[in-house]
Amino acid sequence: MERHIGRKIEKIRQLRGMTQSELGQLLGVTKQAVSKMEKTERCKEEKLRKVAAALGVTPEGLKSFSEESIFYEHEIGRTIERYEKLLDQMKREEK
Incomplete structure (x- = not known):
């Protein structure tokens, strides 16, 4: 199983038909911040919960x-x- 959380965030965002800007608006961050997040391998649990909620999935669903x-x-x-x-x-x- 791939552990690169950023790639998972990116893929789920794309499957939801959401742009980086739209996800950024939901999270209160810039498009650039979302881009950077999608390139990272790890994410703090608190941020992961916020991202998962914005994407409409559970943190566990995002991780797996x-x-x-x-x-x-x-x-x-x-x-x-x-x-x-x-x-x-x-x-x-x-x-």
Whole structure:
């Protein structure tokens, strides 16, 4: 598991469709401060809690975030969509 917290912050921010400026506004810091934070490997617990809240995740979720889990969840979602379409098609054919 990657331990570089800054990269995790950046990835979650991007997945949320948030700019560095927007995250900075929520945290009361500049875009440059967010950029610097995203390049750091570690973050103090208090700051981590604030960042996690601004991103809409728990501190634990932020720490344990991995891109692999996002791709896995995306694949599960796509599989469910395919089954739902198939089920709808079968229901229409029964009528």
